[in-house]
Amino acid sequence: MSSAGWLLERRIDAIVLGASAGGVEALTVLLPCLSAELRAAVFIVVHLPRERPSLLTELFVSKCALHVREAEDKMPVEPGTVYFAPPNYHLLLDKGPQLALSVDDPVHLSRPSIDVLFQSAADIYGNRLLGIILTGANQDGTAGLAAVHQAGGMTIVQEPGSAQAPHMAASALKETKADFVLPLNEIGMLLKTLPTSGPQPQPIRAAG
Numbered sequence: 001m002s003s004a005g006w007l008l009e010r011r012i013d014a015i016v017l018g019a020s021a022g023g024v025e026a027l028t029v030l031l032p033c034l035s036a037e038l039r040a041a042v043f044i045v046v047h048l049p050r051e052r053p054s055l056l057t058e059l060f061v062s063k064c065a066l067h068v069r070e071a072e073d074k075m076p077v078e079p080g081t082v083y084f085a086p087p088n089y090h091l092l093l094d095k096g097p098q099l100a101l102s103v104d105d106p107v108h109l110s111r112p113s114i115d116v117l118f119q120s121a122a123d124i125y126g127n128r129l130l131g132i133i134l135t136g137a138n139q140d141g142t143a144g145l146a147a148v149h150q151a152g153g154m155t156i157v158q159e160p161g162s163a164q165a166p167h168m169a170a171s172a173l174k175e176t177k178a179d180f181v182l183p184l185n186e187i188g189m190l191l192k193t194l195p196t197s198g199p200q201p202q203p204i205r206a207a208g
Helices: 004-011 024-032 055-062 114-128 142-150 165-177 186-193
Strands: 016-020 040-045 067-072 083-086 090-094 098-102 129-133 153-160 181-184
Touching: 016 024, 016 114, 016 142, 024 055, 024 067, 024 186, 040 090, 040 114, 055 067, 055 083, 090 114, 114 129, 114 142, 129 142, 129 165, 142 153, 142 165, 153 165, 153 186, 181 186
Parallel strands: 016 040, 016 129, 040 083, 067 083, 129 153, 153 181
Antiparallel strands: 090 098
């Protein structure tokens, strides 16, 4: 079965993406590929300076057909919404599902941490989760992608040679045999095939 066919056969309720160096540029390619009718929620960690406000929401609100929000503690998860982790907080998924923010110690010098997001999402969504590791210069995300795989979720890793910073993808692939290893444009094409909620049925009008 093709990669697109496999995705169409899977129920995907949530997508987690992790990126570091070069991540903003990668997301500029990927997020416009998500359909406005996507039924999954999308959670994203990008390593950014902790002492400055994130401008990711403002940057992507006009580039993405989905609702785009910065994550807040205890915020209920809504389908078809993109949530960015705020600077200097770990982003986790909790029962509900709902979002949780934490100021626990940095992981691989990073807060927010990709590992923390992916591991908590795997606990909540299991085999209904899609995990994607993109460009980056450290090994954050390696343990997280393994957790997604172990929970039965689908895993995609950017082909290291196509990444602006290949170390994060290469590290993840040493730990986990990803379902797909693809250059950025092909990941985007795959995201276009994700199941959507589809158009709402129109009421049948009586003749006459």
